Amino acid sequence: MKIIKLCLCLILLFSLTSNAQISKGNWMMGGSANFSHNKYTSGEYSTEGTILAISPNIGYFFIDKLAIGTLGELSLTFEKKANSSVNSNYFSYGIGPFIRYYFLEKEKEINIFSEVSYAIQKINQTNSKLENFNVKTGAVYFLNSSVGLEVALNYLNQNTSNGEKNSSSYFQGKNNSFFLGVGFQIHLEKK
Template sequence: MKKIFFGAVVLAAGLFSTANAQIQEGNWMVGGNLVGADFGLNKGGGYNFAIQPKGAYFIKDNVAVGGYVDLGFSGAKDAATTFKYNVGALGRYYVSPGEAGVDNLLNHGRWFFEGNVGVGGSSISKGGASSNGLNFGFGPGYSYFITPNIGLEGLVKYDANAGFGNVGYTHRITFGVGFQIYLPTSQAKRIANEAK
């Protein structure tokens, strides 16, 4: 009975510390968000789909920098198609429990703030408006660690493009849900070597 109790205590301690271990200096974060998907089933119904692959390296505890790509398209039968693209750098800051009066909802997760800057734009077929130039965005999110190395995330973000084209400035609020894989540098190197 003592062995079972001791094993349960060790397991619980390991689970409660997972939100700290993944966001330490030297770790990698790789994954992406499914920003939105909508496929209309009615007559004249349209479609909307976007993905955001991203990767980052933790330069110090709770702080990651990296890159992102944002690709999306939408349209409807016999209507114009819109293509959206963005690529650039991103940064994340994970809030420590109790910091700035923010507490985590669950012991296995962390709040974070994400910001990005890069180039991007959107274009609409059939002579529609287009915008190309500076892409930037920022917003809060929450990562819940479903395993020691995988986080399920939700992210609300203001996303904007400022630049050239028929429309000089476009902006929107996005809500993304996705997964991130958190790997120590040693595991990332091993995976890269196995892929060769």
């Protein structure tokens, strides 16, 4: 019985159509948002933080189902150091390219996509720089031919540096994380 239900669900999923605008010559714009909470401990040093981030984007479909474009990175970080009353709150911003591919036929109401992006971010009021390499895979549900809502699993590889390499205050760190993000895209048809 479970196999029959699974087969029926798969047939329904792959038979839904919406005529989404993921065709050559069309534009997409929108973005995604995510929330993460982390804890970092190294020896006696410990921090706990919360990050709220949004990534607006705009892309162009150079071929059917393949968009290439630019994204922004905007994030707020709230950090608390253990055994300290000092809290760090900072804003970071950046920009970079992305490539997105939709795997199912372009007429499907539900589609699967993968996206790769790279962005360089600057942390406000510091000399810190973040380099983000992000890979995400998810599903998009097209409400109509122009608007899609999406949910995606993200993998982020982040390199942080602060100051000049030869200075005594130079810091370099790495962070690898997985998180869920939600987003929306507006697809503009070429006339």
